[in-house]
Amino acid sequence: MIRILCTIFAGLLGLAFGSFLNVCLSRWPESESIVQPRSHCRHCTHTLAWWENIPLLSWLALRGRCRNCRACIGWRYPLVELAVAVLWAIPVWKLMPELVDANLPLALIYFELARTACVLIFLWGLVAMAMLDAENLWLPDWITLPGIALGFIVFSFSSALLPSLNGLEWVPFGFLSAALQSLLAILAAVALILFIRWIYWLIRRREGIGLGDAKLMAMLAAWLGLPGALLAFALGVVLGALVAVILLLMPTAQNRSEGWAASKLPLGTFLCIGGIVSSLWGQPILAAYLRWTGL
Numbered sequence: 581m582i583r584i585l586c587t588i589f590a591g592l593l594g595l596a597f598g599s600f601l602n603v604c605l606s607r608w609p610e611s612e613s614i615v616q617p618r619s620h621c622r623h624c625t626h627t628l629a630w631w632e633n634i635p636l637l638s639w640l641a642l643r644g645r646c647r648n649c650r651a652c653i654g655w656r657y658p659l660v661e662l663a664v665a666v667l668w669a670i671p672v673w674k675l676m677p678e679l680v681d682a683n684l685p686l687a688l689i690y691f692e693l694a695r696t697a698c699v700l701i702f703l704w705g706l707v708a709m710a711m712l713d714a715e716n717l718w719l720p721d722w723i724t725l726p727g728i729a730l731g732f733i734v735f736s737f738s739s740a741l742l743p744s745l746n747g748l749e750w751v752p753f754g755f756l757s758a759a760l761q762s763l764l765a766i767l768a769a770v771a772l773i774l775f776i777r778w779i780y781w782l783i784r785r786r787e788g789i790g791l792g793d794a795k796l797m798a799m800l801a802a803w804l805g806l807p808g809a810l811l812a813f814a815l816g817v818v819l820g821a822l823v824a825v826i827l828l829l830m831p832t833a834q835n836r837s838e839g840w841a842a843s844k845l846p847l848g849t850f851l852c853i854g855g856i857v858s859s860l861w862g863q864p865i866l867a868a869y870l871r872w873t874g875l
């Protein structure tokens with residue numbers, strides 16, 4: 581019962597933070613303040629009443645249109661709110677059975693709570709960057725760079741502290757070796773992207789993958805470790821290729837094939853989606869893959 585209540589609470593909190601993210605996504609690219617002025621229609625600047633500002637419900641009640649000027653309120657609003665809500669509910673749902681175990685040391689409970697809170701921030705950042713790259717082809721440094729640092733700290737502390745918190749033996753230099761392992765994973769992920777970028781440049785003499793994507797891969801490696809980051813990359817590339825094929829088969833693409841060759845797909849968006857899948861289900865996917873290849 582407590583598991584269901586906590587999951588619902590996490591989902592509702594996710595809706596609120598998804599709604600806040602929508603404000604950020606509209607205002608960051610325009611370099612506007614995210615605090616002032618209050619939420620308003622982007623077309624007619626009509627300030628929203630409290631009941632026009634409820635996540636999901638308001639969008640449904642208003643049927644996706646501004647009450648004042650009838651301008652369309654994009655799909656992005658309910659989509660982002662729903663995405664953050666679901667992505668915040670899942671880790672809490674998975675964490676709860678562990679936490680209600682009465683034999684668990686208190687220190688471990690606090691540690692797991694803190695770690696889960698960090699993971700929720702990570703997932704929020706991935707949704708933010710997926711949308712920013714899709715809408716503006718922009719992966720801001722001030723999300724990726726702190727994201728790398730936070731992931732590095734969380735990963736290193738988890739690897740070093742969890743064995744002793746679980747009552748196992750204290751590993752000497754555990755933190756140092758975990759930090760070194762994390763650092764190597766980050767460097768390897770960056771090297772992979774830079775290598776692909778270089779190959780692409782050799783063939784096409786044009787920038788194919790941005791440096792923002794390299795920093796995003798570094799962030800994924802910091803949070804998920806190298807196998808998790810590689811899984812995210814593979815998922816992202818497959819998804820991107822699928823979308824490219826679908827776009828290419830659409831009749832409108834045939835007429836503007838010139839423009840198509842030069843147009844850019846938001847690789848960062850696909851990497852973020854891959855990162856989300858890898859973060860939530862990476863271990864079972866990797867285990868299934870290893871079983872399948874017989875390694």
Ligand SMILES: [Zn+2]
Binds near residue numbers: 622
């Ligand atoms: Zn309006």
